Amino acid sequence: MSHQGFTNCLQMFPSTDMDKTAAFYVNIGFREVRYLDSEEPHICLYKDRIEIVLTQSNNEKIVPNREMHGYGYDAYFITDNQEQMEKDLGNLGVTIVRPLTTTDYNNKEFVFEDIDRRWIAVGKKQQ
Numbered sequence: 001m002s003h004q005g006f007t008n009c010l011q012m013f014p015s016t017d018m019d020k021t022a023a024f025y026v027n028i029g030f031r032e033v034r035y036l037d038s039e040e041p042h043i044c045l046y047k048d049r050i051e052i053v054l055t056q057s058n059n060e061k062i063v064p065n066r067e068m069h070g071y072g073y074d075a076y077f078i079t080d081n082q083e084q085m086e087k088d089l090g091n092l093g094v095t096i097v098r099p100l101t102t103t104d105y106n107n108k109e110f111v112f113e114d115i116d117r118r119w120i121a122v123g124k125k126q127q
Contacts, residue, residue, distance in 0.1 A: 014057035024115035062116040074118035
């Protein structure tokens with residue numbers, strides 16, 4: 001049976017060094033699949049139900065949303081297991097820029113920074 005609406009979303013991350021960015025995500029448990037010989041070279045990263053697609057940026061550096069626009073995360077991953085994920089990422093040496101808390105918009109979340117200075121929130125709306 002097919003679903004009539006949207007079913008998933010993936011995150012596009014331009015990168016100045018796809019190998020370096022991919023290595024960061026592989027280190028935190030993502031699986032990579034390279035499509036570097038494609039017309040539009042890219043690397044796909046998979047973990048659980050998350051997919052990130054890395055593309056080669058023409059810019060000299062990646063400018064995170066918070067710097068480009070004044071605020072905002074670069075991605076938001078949803079999970080029921082924020083506590084363990086925060087601990088696991090911290091144990092891997094990933095920078096936690098905002099520890100686990102409940103926000104003023106009623107999401108329980110924490111935020112980590114990736115190798116390209118993107119801020120990735122990990123959380124879920126509370127009932």
